[in-house]
Amino acid sequence: MQYFYLRFYLSFALLILLTACSSGGGSSSQTPVDVSADAKLATAIRNDSRFTLVRAKAKQLVGKSFAAGSVYPYVFIRDLNTFVELAIEVHGAPAVRAQLKNFLVHQSEDGNIVDAIAVLDDSTIKTTVESDQESSLVQAVTKYVTISGDKAFLLEEIRGIPVIVRLENALTFLYTQRYSSKYGLVFGGTRADWGDVQPEDTPGTALNDASHPSISIYDNAMLTLALQGLQTLAKANTRDSSLWAGRERDLRGAIRTYLWNGVKFIPHLYLEKGSPMPSGFDESAIYFQGGTAVAIEAGLLLPTEVKQAFSRMIKNKIESGSGSIGVSLYPTYPADFFKNREYMGGVYVYQNGGDWAWFGARIVQQMVAAGEVQLAYQELAPILDRVVRDEGFYEWYTREGIKQGSGDYRGTAGQIVKAIDMLSDWASRH
Numbered sequence: 357m358q359y360f361y362l363r364f365y366l367s368f369a370l371l372i373l374l375t376a377c378s379s380g381g382g383s384s385s386q387t388p389v390d391v392s393a394d395a396k397l398a399t400a401i402r403n404d405s406r407f408t409l410v411r412a413k414a415k416q417l418v419g420k421s422f423a424a425g426s427v428y429p430y431v432f433i434r435d436l437n438t439f440v441e442l443a444i445e446v447h448g449a450p451a452v453r454a455q456l457k458n459f460l461v462h463q464s465e466d467g468n469i470v471d472a473i474a475v476l477d478d479s480t481i482k483t484t485v486e487s488d489q490e491s492s493l494v495q496a497v498t499k500y501v502t503i504s505g506d507k508a509f510l511l512e513e514i515r516g517i518p519v520i521v522r523l524e525n526a527l528t529f530l531y532t533q534r535y536s537s538k539y540g541l542v543f544g545g546t547r548a549d550w551g552d553v554q555p556e557d558t559p560g561t562a563l564n565d566a567s568h569p570s571i572s573i574y575d576n577a578m579l580t581l582a583l584q585g586l587q588t589l590a591k592a593n594t595r596d597s598s599l600w601a602g603r604e605r606d607l608r609g610a611i612r613t614y615l616w617n618g619v620k621f622i623p624h625l626y627l628e629k630g631s632p633m634p635s636g637f638d639e640s641a642i643y644f645q646g647g648t649a650v651a652i653e654a655g656l657l658l659p660t661e662v663k664q665a666f667s668r669m670i671k672n673k674i675e676s677g678s679g680s681i682g683v684s685l686y687p688t689y690p691a692d693f694f695k696n697r698e699y700m701g702g703v704y705v706y707q708n709g710g711d712w713a714w715f716g717a718r719i720v721q722q723m724v725a726a727g728e729v730q731l732a733y734q735e736l737a738p739i740l741d742r743v744v745r746d747e748g749f750y751e752w753y754t755r756e757g758i759k760q761g762s763g764d765y766r767g768t769a770g771q772i773v774k775a776i777d778m779l780s781d782w783a784s785r786h
Contacts, residue, residue, distance in 0.1 A: 397730055398786035406740040407776050414769035417749060419446045422455050423475050425751065425762030430472035430481060433459055433489055437496040438714065439770025441503060449504035456500060459493050460514050460522045467522075467529035469493050483561035485545030485554045487534045487575040490526040491582035497523060498585030507592050520593055524600075527582060531603070536571060536627060540610035542579055543571045546624055546632055548700070549644040549685050550574040550715070551707035555632055558696040568632040570624040573615050574647035580607055580654040611656055620668070621648055637690060644685050645669055646715040652722045662726050669719060670735070676709065677755045680738045682716020684709055684752075710752040710760070713739045717771035724778040736775055743772065 401407070422443065424435040436443070436455060444452050462470050462480050469489040470480040482489075497519070501507060510520040517525075534542045545554035546568045553559065556566040563569070583604035590597035615621050623642045624631070633639050648669070652662050672678075672686035688709035694700035700708050716739055723732035742757075743749060749768040751761025 393730075394786045397733065398783040401733060401779050401783035406744060407780060410740050410743050411773055411776055413743065413747075414442060414749065414773045415446050417764050417769050418442050418766055420764075421475065422447075422766075424472075424767065425765040427762045428472075429475050431455060431458075431475065432472040433469060433496065434471070434486075434492045435767040437492040437499075438767040439773075440496045440499050442770045442773050444500065444503050449500070449506060452500055453504075453506065453509055456493070456497055457509075457512070457514065457519075460519060463514075463522055463526065466533065467525035467527075468533070469526050469529075483552050484563045485547060485561055485567070486552050487530060487542050487544035488550075488578045490530055491575075491578040493526060494523050494582040494585050494589075495578070498588055501589060501592065510589055510593050520589060520595065523586060523589065527579070527586060527600075530579060534575075539571060539614050539625065540606055541571045541576050541614060541625070543569045543627060544575050546570045546626075547572070548689060548694075548707040549623075550646040550650075551684075553694060553696050553700055553707065555689070555694040555700075558698075560694065560696045560700075568626060568629045570626045570631075571615070572624050572647060573611070573621040573644060573651050576607065576611050576615065577647060577650040577654045577656060580604060580611070580656065581650070583607065584654070608656060611651075616656075619664075621651065634690060634693065637693075639689075642685055642687060642689070643668060643672055645672065645681075645719065646684055646712070649715055649718045649722055652726075653718070659726070662722070663728070666719075666723060666726075666728060666731065676704065678704070678709075678711045679742070679753055679755070679757045680711055680713065680716045681719050681735045682712045682714070682739065682752075684712055684715065704755045706752065706760075710754070712752045712768075713742070713749070714751070714765065714768045714771055717768070717775040720775040721771070721778055724775070724782060729779065729782055732775070733779060736772075736779065739772060739775075 418439055422431045422436060423429055424432045440452060458473055459469055462473060470482045471489055472481040501509065511518050514522060530542050534544065536543050545563050547554055552561060554567055556568065557564070583600050586600045587597040590600065614625055620643055623639050623644060648665055651657060652665060657665065669681055673681050673683055676683050676686045684707050686709060688703040691703050692701055694708065699706045703709055720732045720736045723735065742753065746759050748763035749765050750759040750763050751765040751768065753759055
């Protein structure tokens, strides 16, 4: 028993001595401190060589042209809007200003904006099933003015009309030519989410007697962002923005009332001609990933709804078998539902379930904005891996991971860089 007490006191004395040595007296020994999860994640992001490599590739690509891609020798406004920040960085503000001005040079008397302008001969394309061209231009100009500080551009006259007025006329076109007074929302042709092809004919890019006009979230979320931007531009020129503020408020209310069902956005709200869906097909089950991403960016969902949306998008990615969160929609429309069978004839192809980093990267951006940074980094990884593996920014991928479309799609490059920059900025602050 005495031996036990002696051993106890010796052990206790040794413990006191070791504690004193480790905590004071000029000793360099320190008790290890656990690194926080945020700090570990920030370190991983800062040390990720893919960020530097992919960003450099994107700058090199955008530096070559403003065209959408090698198979698209046109400058598309919906595409330019998604890489305008990187274009300013690479080309400089004056070059971007010239591109944006050219869309206003080609603006029609009723205010509508063309889709695209040819690089070689300045000819134009206008696809009327879409209703996002006007919103895309207003957003792009807002980004340009915000980054460059070039408020003078808004007062430059084009055929006697200042740029700011032309931008107002662009959105007025939507309210006079594409507006449903019954629902307080803008309509277009029936398309697969943000797509530009309707099912009734081929190529399916023009509203006509066969069309079934309908309302969907993408066009209206894009308009919401444009209305926000137009108010910013108006205030920059001490111009009354109350009309646009009222329209934004009303639009937000209508979106929540008619398009949001409490769990997801309904695919389409059909007008007088009804739905073109085949008998027995339940379109309501389809989840529009791209339009939902734009809606989140526009602040149309509550924080809890945003998190639920991210969970659903990941579930859609897994169940569809897609390689990234960029799957355009899930489940798909039936095979051969779209008359344009060259692009839309199958399932999990092109806009009917194809995997697009152009929109997948936007989802990642919104994850970062919502504070879901670990999730964002996780979901950006396969997108970066494909760029590195395939040495290009491909338009879209099949479920099997086969690259499709243009291999130098600048919209993809611009949105991936924006996601990279948002994650890098977060890491620099942690």
